[in-house]
Amino acid sequence: MTTTEASAELRELLLSRIRDVPDYPQPGVVFKDITPLLADPVAFNALVDALAALCRRHAATKVVGLEARGFILAAPAAARAHLGFVPVRKAGKLPGETFGQSYDLEYGTAEIEVQKDAFAPNDRVLVIDDVLATGGTAEASLALVRRAGATVAGVAVLLELGFLGGRDRLERALSGAPLDAIVAI
Template sequence: MTSTQSTQDLLLSRIRDVPDYPRPGVMFKDITPLLADPEAFTALTDALAELCLRHGATKIVGLEARGFILAAPVAVRAGLGFIPVRKAGKLPGATLSQTYDLEYGSAEIEVHAEDLRADDRVLVIDDVLATGGTAEASLELIRRAGAQVVGVAVLMELGFLDGRARLERALHGAPLDALITV
């Protein structure tokens, strides 16, 4: 068994399926058991930090809210800065905002305007890639701030929702790394 395979197996073994949450017919993938397990959380942090180094990132963007939980320790491990991308109205001061469409409606995310610079090479980290809308909007924000996107990394990709196709178009050739695909 390869190291990558053993890491994937460890991570998968700590993700709990919760049927019919948040509504009937949905199988929710709960990562809280993974976060509660120091061995699994360390393996996840190490795997994502390795991707930061491989892609030459100088900053990490974490997407609200579970992306913060993953991205902050990765930034510390990789010795990089952490930038939160938040829901609209949660950041004080000057912000850049981006609206995006949801399945039923729209949402808006923001980043501090001064947190990213032209020489920054940014890796976006989130817990799950579903339809790709939030991640796609974050890529637009990063580029509008003048920084370069070096990739997106997620713990888990929900392949049946086809967010990869949407996001790969928005990445303009930068890599999309999913540690696990279900």
């Protein structure tokens, strides 16, 4: 697995636009708020360029975005790389036939879904999300991509919170595909 760290200049720009929100959504959690980054056209476009470059580097043919903030990053990256975008959503939010995958949360379980016909058999899929924390959602999305008949080209995230162990959790699920973090802390 790889980590593609941004240049020092891009890293500084992105980190300067990510705000820490203490005790959200619950006491003891420091939430990484990317809305200031999204509101800054220079920072947002630089991030989309970096993600689109990863799409091309990994020869992706489709891009998956994970609900909800992953949509905001994956859709413009897919468009910039001239690729299709596929949403992976919370259970019950997609029309038609879907594949579902459960995963563990800190206080229970959740399920995400993808439409059964989202991919062609020869598709190479790059999964994009905003933050890699414990890796549960990303791991479940990799299982969905494979169940839907596509190949995992890799996972790319804006921010990896290394102290939460998500990279270690994803190692087996990636099966040798790369994990790229634009910024790792």
